[in-house]
Amino acid sequence: MTGQNTVYLNDADACVDQVIARVGKDITLGLPLGLGKPIRFANALYQRAKEDPEIRLHIVTALSLLAPKGSSSLERRFMEPFVKRLYGSVPELVYARDVVNNQLPDNVKVSEFFFKAGSYLKIPGQQRNYICTNYTHAVRDLMAQGVNVVGQLMAPGALHGQPGKMSFSCNPDLSLDILPLLRQREADGTPVAMVAEQNPQLPWFGRHSVVEDNEFDVILSAPATDYPLFSAPQMAVSPADHMIGFYASSLLKDGGTLQVGIGSLGVALVHSAIVRHKHNEVWQSVYQQARVDERFPVVRDYGGTEPFDIGLYGCSEMMVDGFLYLLQEGILKREVFEHEGLQRLINEGKVSEQPSLETLDVLRTEGLIDSPLRNRDLQWLIDHGIFRNSVELKGGRLRLDAGVSVDANLDDPETRDRLQATGLGEKLTGGVVMHGGFYVGPEKFYQELRNLPEQQREKICMTSVNFINHLYDHAYGDQKTKMAQRLHGRFINTTMMYTLNGAAVSDGLADGRVVSGVGGQYNFVAMAHELPGARSIIALRASRTSGGEAVSNIVFSYPHCTIPRHLRDIVITEYGIADLRGKSDEDVFLGLIRIADSRFQDSLLKKAKKAGKVRSDFELPKDWTNNTPQQVRETLAAAGDEDWFPALPFGRDFTDEELRLGKALKSLKASTATPRGKLSTLWQALRVNDDGRYRAMIERMGLSNPGSFREKLDRKLVIHGLQQLESPTQKGSVKS
Structure with missing residues (x-):
């Protein structure tokens, strides 16, 4: 009804x-x-x-x-x-x-x-x-x-x-x-x-x-x-984010499938994938500097280092704007088809995107069409671009262009000659390079979607999340077809914390409060364990600042988890890749300690030994203990003098002044996170010398003519924050 x-x-x-x-x-x-x-x-x-x-x-x-x-x-x-x-x-x-x-x-x-x-x-x-x-x-x-x-x-x-x-x-x-x-x-x-x-x-x-x-x-x-669409501003990408994105890009296999979520880590992955494709020598220089092949052999088995010749297919509940950039750069181009048999033959290399007489022979051998051709065969061939739209079947004969009529028997030499000349299509049609469930992003993204050429628009299919996140039977695709489409699946999601035994903490806190939600993360992780050749990749920064102190995001244990330990797979921080699938608990614990911030490795190892999960005589290898922000910067610097890993690789919504102010305010917030830090910052701010260098930014903050004490203090705080940007100092203690 x-x-x-x-x-x-x-x-x-x-x-x-x-x-x-x-x-x-x-x-x-x-x-x-x-x-x-x-x-x-x-x-x-x-x-x-x-x-x-x-x-x-x-x-x-x-x-x-x-x-x-x-x-x-x-x-x-x-x-x-x-x-x-x-x-x-x-x-x-x-x-x-x-x-x-x-x-x-x-x-x-x-x-x-x-x-x-x-x-x-x-x-x-x-x-x-x-x-x-x-x-x-x-x-x-x-x-x-x-x-x-x-x-x-x-x-x-x-x-x-x-x-x-x-x-x-x-x-x-x-x-x-x-x-x-x-x-x-x-x-x-x-x-x-x-x-x-x-x-x-x-x-x-x-x-x-x-x-x-x-x-x-x-x-x-x-x-x-009518009103404009709500936009999500472009997110800044830190050096740590870029390093995580770089490692993730090395795990993408040409001809594979990509799912990625929103956030700066997703932006970093897309950017590194584009650098790998368009500036491979630059990408390779960072790859060599990080000794990825030597240190993380999972990349040799599941990843790649070459440009994307076959290309990727996107299958992601959220179509982030990064997929549009991948499309524009010629990376998102592997087409998938809704017919399982055709998709399987494409995967096996028996059918190419250019229709030929050999294509017809393969389709007959596989039982997808009959000879002589019937009406349903002809319609199927036209629907997939193998025959031209103008071909008709009447009275057991194929009618081609210029009034040519031939027998519908594909073994007939004349039929084959005529089809070769005027009956075959130019390329397979109906393929999709992107299945998405929803999208939200910057206004630039919406405008470019509105301006997409029709040929590209038709290759994007917005659809049910059950088609994307499930393999099981669904109105828009059966399990065999989905499995044939999702070759070399890489399902890349982020988390807040990760425990040494292999559980991801992505949506909630120890006291039961919800930060975000499960969303589709569990679906994709589980799917990666079901699809042959697929991998789940969980990305996170190795540490964060909380209350003015550095805190490890790799923890010994946590009272809440989103992804249970039995679904552990690949984990990436800015310090490397941990391949956890099928590994013993000791190997999992050590693999995660290896990619933790070096300030926390000793305490994590001590707890692991105390729990009996790591042998008591184990010592951290020397090349594990240089996991520092400086090491990340040095690795990215191997790309050369040009800024290959910028903070805003795909444009920005903030002005230059706003970007500087944002950094200053973020620094002020971090420095005032503790009572002692707040007193120290206020004392320094009250003593600042306003020499007029920041007039434009003070005006942007509406503090050119402060009246109240609060406004005068805010003005001094802004100047102090901007001055600190020009001569940064390391602040904050370490909390294990």
Whole structure:
């Protein structure tokens, strides 16, 4: 059943009236994660609930995006102009802001299965309402919450030659699966409402993403209130991030499959992959300096060092902007096909992308087509570009161009000659280089997606997360086809901490608070253990600063884990690669200690020995004990004088002044993390000499004419932070 009486409206409040008329005032609203939220409709419904206490509204979603505000006076001064520039025209998601401010009314509850990292650590209500689920189980668990209304931002088809249709564009991930389930719920007697909010700013994607308008009950189309898409700024990449990305790029196999997540480590991987492809001699110089081949033999067996001749295929729940850069640089180019038999023959090298008579012979031998050809054979050959669209089959004869007619028997010499001359297509068609479930990224990313040439756009298939994260049977692909497509899978994800026994801590803390969520990480790790030749790669920085002290991210143990130890595989820090799959506990413990920050190796080894996991006479080899930031910088410097590993390899949203100010504020925050550090920093700041060098940046912070004592102090703190950038000092003690 579909919304045969679809209502088109240009007012969000009128949409709310329609929804209440259909389902009543007890509403469980399912919203897509990230970008796909219909902000006008969601805000109108939430406002109605605030005004009418008889409405009971439960919003079930994930990743509610808000513009940053800043937690201190200096951070707010820094962020406000930037936020206005980037988000000034994007309406704010009001319920999400009220969640952050602890201002939800009693008749409204918000449950999420994935948080923006760290955003709700201090909000007990959201911690209580969090729903822990794998991404592939999210639809099941949303339905269990009693969802009866779904809202979705959609790309209208009229602008793309598809009147009467819409595209899920950024979020088919869960929506493709939940809509038919809701229609079934409706058929079983529960009223439901599907609401689409059209926004022409959304890039158009076809294939699995396209649906008829009448799949929805209510469509909000209000061009006068259209708004830009919420963007995520480009993330800065540190030398440590670049080194991690470099090691990860050495594990990519030409002709393989790539999954990668959001964040600076993903950016670093994409950048290093591009350097490997386009500037291989530069990449090789770093490879040799790091002695990767010698120190980490897993690269010889599973990775590669050459440019990407065959190319990669992307299969990632999140299509990060890095995949677009890989596409533009000619790396993301390995096409996969929805037919398992054809894909298998391509993998085996028996069929190439250029159709030939030999292609037909192989297809016959494998039983994919018959001879003489039948209508279904001909259609299959045309659909895959093996025959030209103009070829017809009538009366047992093939009709080719220029009125030529030949027997449909592929053994006939004349048929073969004529097909060779005028019947074969130029290359296989229908292939896909990228399967994605959702996307969110910088505005530059959205604009380039909107401007994609049609030929490239057709090679991207936005689809259900169950297709991407599962191998099991699904409406969009069976297990054998997926396995044939996902050759040499490299599933690269990040974590916060990693225990010596091989467990990843990615989503929560020891006290039970949730930092983000499981998302699809478990799915990809498990898939890597099921696919022949695939590897799960978990990346993390070896250490972090907490409370003004350096802390190891490789820990002896931790009360919480996201990925259990029996799924341990490959782990990467800026100090190397630990190959853990199938290894003994002692080898796992030592492999992780080897890539830990050298400040913590002795204490980790001591604990391992005490637990009996490492023999008591083991001594750290000398070449393990130089895991320092200086060693990372020296390794990257082997690339040469040019800045091959920049902080912002794919552009930036901040100005030069903002970048310097951001660094200064970050340094100030670190130096004031402890009471002693705060007193010391304040004392030094009060004594700074303002010689006018930073006038432009002081003006950018709105502190040119400070009035209050707070403003005068903030001005001095900014100057002190900028001065410290010019003569940095090492601060902070080490905490084991």
